[in-house]
Amino acid sequence: MAYLDHAATTPMLPQAVEAYVSAAAEVGNASSLHAAGRCARRKVEESRELIAAVLGARPSEVIFTGGGTESDNLAVKGIFWARRSADPARTRVIASSVEHHAVLDSVQWLEAHEGATVSWLPVDADGRVRVDALRAELDAHADEVALISVMWANNEVGTLQPVTELTALAAEYGIPYHSDAIQAVGQVPIDFAGSGVAALTVTGHKLGGPVGMGALLLGRDVAATPLLHGGGQERDVRSGTLDVPGIVAFATAMETSVKAQPEYALRVGALRDDLVNRVLEAVPDAIFNGHPTERLAGNAHFSFPGCEGDALLLLLDAAGIACSTGSACSAGVAQPSHVLLAMCADDDRARSSLRFSLGHTSTKADIDELVAALPGAVERARRAGMNRPGAR
Amino acid sequence: MSGGVDSAVAAARAVDAGYDVTGVHLALARNPQTYRSGARGCCTLEDARDARRAADVIGIPFYVWDLADRFHEDVVDDFVAEYAAGRTPNPCVRCNEKIKFAAVLDRAMALGFDAVVTGHHARLDGQGRLRRSVDAGKDQSYVLAVLTAEQLRHSMFPLGDTTKAGVREEAARRGLAVADKPDSHDICFIADGDTQGWLRERLGSAPGEIVDAATGEVLGQHDGAYGFTVGQRKGLRIDRPAPDGRPRYVLSITPVSNTVTVGPAEALEVSTVYGQRPLWTGEPRVRAEIQLRAHGEVIPASVTASADGLVAALDRPVRGVAAGQAMVAYQPDPDGDIVLGSATISHAERLATAA
Numbered sequence: 011m012a013y014l015d016h017a018a019t020t021p022m023l024p025q026a027v028e029a030y031v032s033a034a035a036e037v038g039n040a041s042s043l044h045a046a047g048r049c050a051r052r053k054v055e056e057s058r059e060l061i062a063a064v065l066g067a068r069p070s071e072v073i074f075t076g077g078g079t080e081s082d083n084l085a086v087k088g089i090f091w092a093r094r095s096a097d098p099a100r101t102r103v104i105a106s107s108v109e110h111h112a113v114l115d116s117v118q119w120l121e122a123h124e125g126a127t128v129s130w131l132p133v134d135a136d137g138r139v140r141v142d143a144l145r146a147e148l149d150a151h152a153d154e155v156a157l158i159s160v161m162w163a164n165n166e167v168g169t170l171q172p173v174t175e176l177t178a179l180a181a182e183y184g185i186p187y188h189s190d191a192i193q194a195v196g197q198v199p200i201d202f203a204g205s206g207v208a209a210l211t212v213t214g215h216k217l218g219g220p221v222g223m224g225a226l227l228l229g230r231d232v233a234a235t236p237l238l239h240g241g242g243q244e245r246d247v248r249s250g251t252l253d254v255p256g257i258v259a260f261a262t263a264m265e266t267s268v269k270a271q272p273e274y275a276l277r278v279g280a281l282r283d284d285l286v287n288r289v290l291e292a293v294p295d296a297i298f299n300g301h302p303t304e305r306l307a308g309n310a311h312f313s314f315p316g317c318e319g320d321a322l323l324l325l326l327d328a329a330g331i332a333c334s335t336g337s338a339c340s341a342g343v344a345q346p347s348h349v350l351l352a353m354c355a356d357d358d359r360a361r362s363s364l365r366f367s368l369g370h371t372s373t374k375a376d377i378d379e380l381v382a383a384l385p386g387a388v389e390r391a392r393r394a395g396m397n398r399p400g401a402r
Numbered sequence: 403m404s405g406g407v408d409s410a411v412a413a414a415r416a417v418d419a420g421y422d423v424t425g426v427h428l429a430l431a432r433n434p435q436t437y438r439s440g441a442r443g444c445c446t447l448e449d450a451r452d453a454r455r456a457a458d459v460i461g462i463p464f465y466v467w468d469l470a471d472r473f474h475e476d477v478v479d480d481f482v483a484e485y486a487a488g489r490t491p492n493p494c495v496r497c498n499e500k501i502k503f504a505a506v507l508d509r510a511m512a513l514g515f516d517a518v519v520t521g522h523h524a525r526l527d528g529q530g531r532l533r534r535s536v537d538a539g540k541d542q543s544y545v546l547a548v549l550t551a552e553q554l555r556h557s558m559f560p561l562g563d564t565t566k567a568g569v570r571e572e573a574a575r576r577g578l579a580v581a582d583k584p585d586s587h588d589i590c591f592i593a594d595g596d597t598q599g600w601l602r603e604r605l606g607s608a609p610g611e612i613v614d615a616a617t618g619e620v621l622g623q624h625d626g627a628y629g630f631t632v633g634q635r636k637g638l639r640i641d642r643p644a645p646d647g648r649p650r651y652v653l654s655i656t657p658v659s660n661t662v663t664v665g666p667a668e669a670l671e672v673s674t675v676y677g678q679r680p681l682w683t684g685e686p687r688v689r690a691e692i693q694l695r696a697h698g699e700v701i702p703a704s705v706t707a708s709a710d711g712l713v714a715a716l717d718r719p720v721r722g723v724a725a726g727q728a729m730v731a732y733q734p735d736p737d738g739d740i741v742l743g744s745a746t747i748s749h750a751e752r753l754a755t756a757a
């Protein structure tokens with residue numbers, strides 16, 4: 011089997027599994043005052059320090075959450091609420107049009123239920139947010155803006171966003187900037203303090219840690235209204251008994267993957283280039299999507315004209331190859347990707363797309379398998395045609 | 403795999419028979435919340451989850467195919483248009499003809515599959531002939547009779563030799579949680595089962611007259627002729643009782659003049675039924691048993707088939723034959739009555755005409 015879907019989730023690192031299992035064998039609520047509680051607390055705080063250290067943040071800026079989706083919700087809604095209550099005029103959210111649904115839907119929810127106004131930032135054909143568009147929005151509306159949310163790297167097409175330029179603009183106007191860096195951690199260098207972002211979303215299961223374990227890095231001076239009320243465990247911004255084994259395993263995976271990042275980028279980047287070249291050789295009319303160079307090392311994203319992504323996925327799955335259409339599902343039904351559509355791709359190109367994503371366990375053999383199966387699958391999928399609305 | 407018990411067991415049996423099986427659930431609703439749960443149309447999120455679980459238990463890959471637009475055009479729009487034209491369509495027949503054994507089959511064949519397997523209660527014999535299920539009460543050969551020989555060649559109905567009760571037992575034995583999921587016989591895309599209300603929303607109100615067949619007298623008003631089905635007795639809202647005090651029934655619907663014609667029960671009786679768009683496998687003139695609606699009675703008849711129609715001269719008159727329904731001819735057989743052919747009913751006549 012060739013697992014080419016690391017962007018969906020990547021295998022846990024052995025060190026992280028080990029750290030998880032040994033912590034899970036011990037009792038202790040990190041909020042308890044007795045010895046067992048103190049022991050659990052110590053593991054949590056050591057993990058917090060570790061994560062802060064490798065991401066260039068202060069320990070107090072690390073807020074543990076139940077995963078990336080929660081972190082995104084907390085950042086978007088929490089910062090919006092806090093900013094609006096400090097200044098009722100601040101009801102505008104600026105977000106990129108290629109955000110993950112965890113951000114996209116949170117922003118849309120604010121629009122539908124909290125009276126937010128939204129400025130969606132357009133992207134260019136490579137999927138990069140147009141910096142001039144942010145400048146124009148800020149020139150026009152800076153006084154109304156509650157926050158800006160632009161991801162670090164896109165989960166579908168792998169394009170890296172111009173974070174430095176965007177955060178510089180945000181800083182000019184003193185507006186908090188949130189970035190969903192879930193796909194970027196361990197793939198590109200990230201320095202929280204140096205980047206100028208106010209809030210940064212990370213999650214465990216994309217870097218070799220457990221699922222359901224994430225964090226929001228939240229600048230010390232950035233206010234956020236909680237989503238979850240209760241014991242106030244995490245800086246009073248997030249409540250819930252801390253998941254000690256999850257946190258320990260998350261920190262272990264984070265440390266390992268961030269430290270290995272330079273070597274990873276070289277090795278996996280070379281594999282990815284090989285994949286791209288061989289796919290384009292095998293299927294000459296395939297379209298390579300996303301930015302040619304400013305992209306995640308593990309991401310290769312294509313459109314296969316005349317094929318439906320779903321059909322290709324089925325055929326490759328039958329051949330033992332796991333990949334993704336990268337599109338949103340409702341009842342498992344694929345919608346054309348909003349990311350591709352934002353990149354000005356037409357409906358057909360969006361529906362014909364497929365993502366292959368590499369990770370720490372990927373080898374050349376995975377690519378060999380893909381390249382062996384792909385031409386036949388493309389031919390069959392082409393015969394099955396596009397199942398687009400109204401198509402016969 | 404609809405998420406119901408039949409398609410789950412059919413899939414499991416196909417696996418046992420040695421086929422390389424992939425589970426497919428059809429997403430037919432443009433908005434999954436709007437379709438009825440558990441209907442045979444198989445359209446809700448819960449049904450999709452049930453189907454997925456069944457596929458997991460059987461151990462086969464599973465995908466959802468989005469055929470909502472095709473379904474809407476070919477089945478839902480057609481359903482509305484048929485009612486607007488004064489006919490009474492059968493959307494399950496249409497779905498089999500246009501979706502399950504056309505759009506799905508075509509796509510599957512292109513992707514390299516050999517056949518579509520469904521949980522319909524019907525049999526296919528060694529010669530590719532469609533036959534009734536052993537379970538007379540659950541037999542679905544009627545809604546499959548529109549399939550051409552070519553479509554049947556790429557179809558498998560593994561459940562035809564088993565009763566519904568037997569299928570449920572087998573599902574339980576196989577650990578399929580859908581074993582006791584209730585059957586549904588409603589139209590899947592009409593969420594609350596109120597067909598008249600649903601049609602009114604789409605066709606609007608179109609007031610017209612209810613006319614007595616014998617006298618031509620206007621007996622009342624209606625809100626839209628599409629709200630009526632031939633043979634219908636209830637809901638006519640005629641103030642005056644018939645002179646003889648006997649109930650009146652809908653005899654015919656005339657969309658052009660938007661009139662509903664009513665009369666006594668005997669006037670509903672027809673003895674010759676005409677069908678269009680025939681599909682025929684038998685001799686041009688045969689004795690056969692005719693079925694005129696799903697789960698309806700069968701009537702012995704002399705059938706004449708031609709390239710553009712079927713004519714069935716019934717041995718005894720029947721009541722309430724509605725245009726738009728399928729007429730299916732069977733040759734009785736101890737191993738399951740054989741489908742000789744089918745056609746869409748265009749009209750029927752009261753007096754027996756020599757066949």
Ligand SMILES: Cc1ncc(COP(=O)(O)O)c(C=O)c1O
Pocket residue numbers: 017018077078079080082110112161164165190192193213214215222223224
């Ligand atoms: C960019 C991005 N944001 C958010 C998420 C959601 O994170 P989680 O699965 O931890 O809830 C993902 C992945 O699923 C992602 O790729």
